[in-house]
Amino acid sequence: MVEHQKIKKWLPVYTKSRAEKKAQQALLGKNIEAYLPLQRQLKQWSDRKKWVDEPLIKSYLFVHIEPGQQTEVLMTNGISRFIYFSGEIAAMPDKQIQDLKLLLASPYELEITEERLQPGEKIEIKAGPLKGIIGEIIEYKSQKQLLLRLGDLQHSIVVNVAASLIERIP
Structure with missing residues (x-):
């Protein structure tokens, strides 16, 4: 009997508000490949300016997983849900990432x-x-x-x- 090779796909996940970086670290701690696109921005406070890395898309990050890992992703601190399109989890081609x-x-x-x-x-x-x-x-x-x-x-x-x-x- 030939075992089917499990293919990893990039899936977008929605995180809790302002929890993108912590959610990514929690996923990486579980050995789940996670990509959080960050953009460097100059932030202004009343007393100073500072360069900070902000998520490019608020409350989104991307996981590269096999279908059997979806539950583990959802059980990760900071993760709310997968992004769906037409009733199915949206998958992104490697080229888009x-x-x-x-x-x-x-x-x-x-x-x-x-x-x-x-x-x-x-x-x-x-x-x-x-x-x-x-x-x-x-x-x-x-x-x-x-x-x-x-x-x-x-x-x-x-x-x-x-x-x-x-x-x-x-």
């Missing part, structure tokens, strides 16, 4: 929006640190803004990219 990591490592300033942006013209970035990433144009300014959808998460990432670095996909 790689693209997200690439975006966060790039010098581009990112903006997250929950706005339901209408799909536009599809493009691919042809040069620079984001080369190979495919997205949709959402607005024309002095530069084109590139919209990258994160699967079925109902969130979008907006990145300013020079028009000379993109090419239309027919």
